[in-house]
Structures are given as C-alpha cells and as structure tokens.
Amino acid sequence: MGSKQSHMVGIQRRGSDAARELSREIILITILGKRCKSVIQAHWRETEPVEFSKRKNAVIRNHLKSLQLFYLVPVTAQAATVSPKIFRISSDIVVNEGSNVTLVCLATGKPEPSISWRHISPSAKPFESGQYLDIYGITRDQAGEYECSAENDVSVPDVKKVKVTVNFAPTIQELKSSGVMLGGNGLIRCEGAGVPAPLFEWYKGERKLINGQQGITIKNYSTRSLLTVTNVTEEHFGNYTCVAANKLGTTNASLPLNPPSTAQYGITGHAEVLFSCWSLVLTLSSLSSIFYLKNILLH
Known part of the structure; x- marks a missing residue:
C-alpha cells in the first residue's frame, strides 16, 4: 500500500x-x-x-x-497516460496536377503520440512519420485517400482519413471501330480519361455530329463515348474525330470509317467460286519461269 x-x-x-x-x-x-x-x-x-x-x-x-x-493519499507520483486522439486533420482537397500539397494531422495523448501517414488508395504506400505530409508536384497517380494514424501504445491508434482529388487535362487512350458494311451498323468507341470527367463531342470532317440525326446515335459516359451509325450508306464513310474536353484542356483523335475491303480474289456480287485442293509451285530459273498448277477444281 x-x-x-x-x-x-x-x-x-x-x-x-x-x-x-x-x-x-x-x-x-x-x-x-x-x-x-x-x-x-x-x-x-x-x-x-x-x-x-x-x-x-x-x-x-x-x-x-x-x-x-x-x-487515500498517493505516496508516489504516477505519470498519467492518455489515449491518442487526433483533433485536427486536413479537409478533403481538390488540386491541379503539378501542385504542391501539404496535409496536416495533429494529435494529443500521453505519452505524446507518433504520427504516421499512408496512401491507402490505390497504392497503400506508407510515408515517413510526422504531423505534416508534403507532396511536391503531385501527379494523378497520387490522388486518393490518405490515412493519418496517431499511436502511443496506451490504446489502439486513432485513425482519420483525408481525400485528395487531382485534376488533370483529358487524354484519349483508345479510338477503335468495328467492321462496317453497307446497310449494316457501324460502331466507333472513344476511350478517354480526365478529372473532372471530360465531355465528349464527335465530328465528321468539319461537321459536328448531333445525336439522333442522320442515323447517328451518341452515348457518353464518364470515361468513354460510343458513336453508332445505323443503316450505313456511302455518305457515312469518311473521317471521324472524337474530342474530349474539361476545364484544364482539350484533346482529340481521328479514325476513318471505311467500306469493307474488296472481296478476296476480286469476286463480287452473287458469283461463287470454290477453290479446292489448290497448290502452286513456282520455280524460277535463269532461263525460264515454269508455273505448275495442280488439282484445280472449278464449280
């Protein structure tokens, strides 16, 4: 006692x-x-x-x-212990790519808690300990949630999160079309990225395309735009341009929509030619060229 x-x-x-x-x-x-x-x-x-x-x-x-x-009389002075408590952390922020960012996390407790940071999405990358986390020239890959943890071994760590959004100008990552035939349907897909999400527009040559006009259907999503041509005619063939834009910039990419290649061997219409058991031996010599055709069956 x-x-x-x-x-x-x-x-x-x-x-x-x-x-x-x-x-x-x-x-x-x-x-x-x-x-x-x-x-x-x-x-x-x-x-x-x-x-x-x-x-x-x-x-x-x-x-x-x-x-x-x-x-009750305390005979010896006993050091009081207090669980860690984060009392201040940076609010969620939105910055442009290339900016410098400082995140703040302050905590109390006895003993004084240590502060550590972790980029939990998407990389789960840990950082050195400290109340301040400095990020110089932030990139789009460094966007996401950052977790601050205050720990002093008295109890479980106190944890809080802050979200960092990084704006960047749009890019077009892929522009691709499906095969198209006269009277059929054609599809061109434009894949893009950007923060804020880009707005998409389509052009044929210099003419802006309007959804629902001249057999054109346009569906826009946050990272892609789909252009569908219904009942393709000769007038639909040509060069198509996808434009993606947000407040930080504009980009575009073009792709031709062409008729299908001429049928193999130059055969068109309803004629049908069946080549069976075809082999061709070509022998070249300094004096003559010999063509030998074997087992040709025409129907």
Missing part, C-alpha cells in the same frame, strides 16, 4: 452546532504531504472506519473524540 508517512491533518466540522450526534457530522480533512495536497469529504461515526478504494491509516484526535480513518 506504500510506506508510512507523517502528514499534517486539519479538520473542519460542518453541520449544525446544536447537532452533536457525531454519526451525522460531515468533516473536511485536508492532508498535506510531500507530493500532494488532498481534500476529502467523509461521513463518519465514532469508532467506525470510513473505507476508500486504497487505504492508509491515520489517527486524528481532537478535543471531542478519537477517530480512526482510512483515507
């Missing part, structure tokens, strides 16, 4: 002076020690001890009665 120590004890009685029933009196006991000054309030009665969570014996005498009391 601790070693015995001598203390100065002062007693003040509260209550009616006329009430002399000691069992109902309230006293204030001031304990002066080397390391503390404690004031406790106790209900007591004659020869009956008052118990606290930790007990240290003292005998208090006054001109009325003798009282044995157990009271």
Whole structure:
C-alpha cells in the first residue's frame, strides 16, 4: 500500500452546532504531504472506519473524540497516460496536377503520440512519420485517400482519413471501330480519361455530329463515348474525330470509317467460286519461269 508517512491533518466540522450526534457530522480533512495536497469529504461515526478504494491509516484526535480513518493519499507520483486522439486533420482537397500539397494531422495523448501517414488508395504506400505530409508536384497517380494514424501504445491508434482529388487535362487512350458494311451498323468507341470527367463531342470532317440525326446515335459516359451509325450508306464513310474536353484542356483523335475491303480474289456480287485442293509451285530459273498448277477444281 506504500510506506508510512507523517502528514499534517486539519479538520473542519460542518453541520449544525446544536447537532452533536457525531454519526451525522460531515468533516473536511485536508492532508498535506510531500507530493500532494488532498481534500476529502467523509461521513463518519465514532469508532467506525470510513473505507476508500486504497487505504492508509491515520489517527486524528481532537478535543471531542478519537477517530480512526482510512483515507487515500498517493505516496508516489504516477505519470498519467492518455489515449491518442487526433483533433485536427486536413479537409478533403481538390488540386491541379503539378501542385504542391501539404496535409496536416495533429494529435494529443500521453505519452505524446507518433504520427504516421499512408496512401491507402490505390497504392497503400506508407510515408515517413510526422504531423505534416508534403507532396511536391503531385501527379494523378497520387490522388486518393490518405490515412493519418496517431499511436502511443496506451490504446489502439486513432485513425482519420483525408481525400485528395487531382485534376488533370483529358487524354484519349483508345479510338477503335468495328467492321462496317453497307446497310449494316457501324460502331466507333472513344476511350478517354480526365478529372473532372471530360465531355465528349464527335465530328465528321468539319461537321459536328448531333445525336439522333442522320442515323447517328451518341452515348457518353464518364470515361468513354460510343458513336453508332445505323443503316450505313456511302455518305457515312469518311473521317471521324472524337474530342474530349474539361476545364484544364482539350484533346482529340481521328479514325476513318471505311467500306469493307474488296472481296478476296476480286469476286463480287452473287458469283461463287470454290477453290479446292489448290497448290502452286513456282520455280524460277535463269532461263525460264515454269508455273505448275495442280488439282484445280472449278464449280
């Protein structure tokens, strides 16, 4: 429980002076020690001890009665511990690519907590510890959620997150078309990226294409645009341009929509030629060229 120590004890009685029933009196006991000054309030009665969570014996005498009391006195100073608590962290921010960014995370606790940062999406990359995280010339790959953790081994770490959005000018990553035939349907797909999400437009030559006109259907999404040509005619063939734009810039890419290649061997219309068991041996010599055709079957 601790070693015995001598203390100065002062007693003040509260209550009616006329009430002399000691069992109902309230006293204030001031304990002066080397390391503390404690004031406790106790209900007591004659020869009956008052118990606290930790007990240290003292005998208090006054001109009325003798009282044995157990009271709480810290003998040695104990360092208080406090769980870590993050009380300030940067708000979610939006910056342009190439900007310098500083994230702040402040925490309290005893012992003083250590602060660490982690880029949890998409890379889960850890950073050096510190209240401030500096990112110079931020790129689009460094966008996402950052996690601050405050830890001092008293309890589980306190964790908070901040989201960093990085704006960048659009790019077109792919422009591709499907095969198209007269009277059929053609499709051109334009894949893009950008923050904010780009707006897409289509042009045929210098003419802007309007959704729902001249057999053209355009469907735009956050990262792609699909152009469909219904019931293809000769007028639909030509050069198509996809344009992607946001507040940071504009980009474009072009692709021709051409009729299918001429049928193999130059055969068109309804004529059908079936070549079976075809082999061709070409022999060249300095004097002559010999062509030998074997097993030709025409139907």
